[in-house]
Amino acid sequence: MSAMRFFRARVSRITDLTSSFRRFTFTGDDLDRYGDPGYDQRVKVVFPASDLPLEAMPTGEDWYARWRALPEDERLPFRTYTTRAVRHAVREVDIDMVAHEVSGPASAWIATAKEGDEVLILAPTTAHEGVSLGVDFVPPRHTDNLLLAGDETAAPAIAVILEQLPADARGVVALEVPHEDDCAYLPQHPGFDYRVAARGTGPRHTHLVAAVEDAVERLAPAGRGGEIEEIDIDEGILWEVPRTAKGGAALKRAPLYSWLAGEASAIKALRRHLVAEQGVDRRAVAFMGYWRLGRAEN
Numbered sequence: 001m002s003a004m005r006f007f008r009a010r011v012s013r014i015t016d017l018t019s020s021f022r023r024f025t026f027t028g029d030d031l032d033r034y035g036d037p038g039y040d041q042r043v044k045v046v047f048p049a050s051d052l053p054l055e056a057m058p059t060g061e062d063w064y065a066r067w068r069a070l071p072e073d074e075r076l077p078f079r080t081y082t083t084r085a086v087r088h089a090v091r092e093v094d095i096d097m098v099a100h101e102v103s104g105p106a107s108a109w110i111a112t113a114k115e116g117d118e119v120l121i122l123a124p125t126t127a128h129e130g131v132s133l134g135v136d137f138v139p140p141r142h143t144d145n146l147l148l149a150g151d152e153t154a155a156p157a158i159a160v161i162l163e164q165l166p167a168d169a170r171g172v173v174a175l176e177v178p179h180e181d182d183c184a185y186l187p188q189h190p191g192f193d194y195r196v197a198a199r200g201t202g203p204r205h206t207h208l209v210a211a212v213e214d215a216v217e218r219l220a221p222a223g224r225g226g227e228i229e230e231i232d233i234d235e236g237i238l239w240e241v242p243r244t245a246k247g248g249a250a251l252k253r254a255p256l257y258s259w260l261a262g263e264a265s266a267i268k269a270l271r272r273h274l275v276a277e278q279g280v281d282r283r284a285v286a287f288m289g290y291w292r293l294g295r296a297e298n
Helices: 063-069 105-112 152-164 180-184 206-219 264-277
Strands: 004-016 021-027 042-046 078-087 092-098 118-124 142-151 171-177 192-198 253-263 285-291
Touching: 021 152, 078 152, 092 105, 092 118, 092 152, 142 152, 142 206, 142 264, 152 171, 152 253, 152 285, 171 180, 171 206, 180 192, 192 206, 206 253, 206 264, 253 264, 264 285
Parallel strands: 142 171, 142 253, 171 192, 253 285
Antiparallel strands: 004 021, 004 118, 021 092, 042 078, 042 118, 078 092
16 A cells, blocks of 8 residues: 655746646745556545644544544545646646635635645655555456546546546547536547536536436447445545455456546446446446535535
């Protein structure tokens, strides 16, 4: 398992990539030891509060239990993001965040942050060994096609995956974003068909669901529907990444490997369609409910 630790980092640059995607470049004295296991590496970003300094955040291996034990008004807020890029030589890390209407401490920070502001980032170190459980893209060694699907919160992870896949990889990207100019966010990969569209003022998930259903019908051979365990997204966590006991891919070969991430109700519906209706082997479907409408992560 990867060694994880908190890094104190300050904003050195802010770049508005599109209407919704804002890149924060962080620097820090020890970011040359910030690990980058690759693909969709999840990290936690801890934001300061007006009445709480970053020093109020518990650190160490038991940080989460200690954080949970604090009174609610003494807990610093944190959210999960994807490492977008690491440049060890200059001690820099890029994290792309979604800018939207302010609805909580993370969106408020994203909207008002300036150069010099500091955060804590819980991330792997360069000393990590073996499998990083923060990487959820774990496809079989032999995969005919890949399906990468999600909403804007999944876009940074999809971007990193596309950049790191070999040129001969094949598949479909299905992405739903808030605004038309957000469609240009993803890097291009020669082997992928891009089904990216703006949500605009229409119902959420309409494009995403339609694009995934079309892709699966074309890419997945007909099969018998599998039985799935229903998950109450109001009570449980919608998250499953099929792995072997050693952390590798659950299958040696698959005609289609699907990586689905975003708002939990949409991901739950897509998972049901792939496994229960289309008959895709559940061991070839990774699904992550990154967030839930009306619910904060912590």
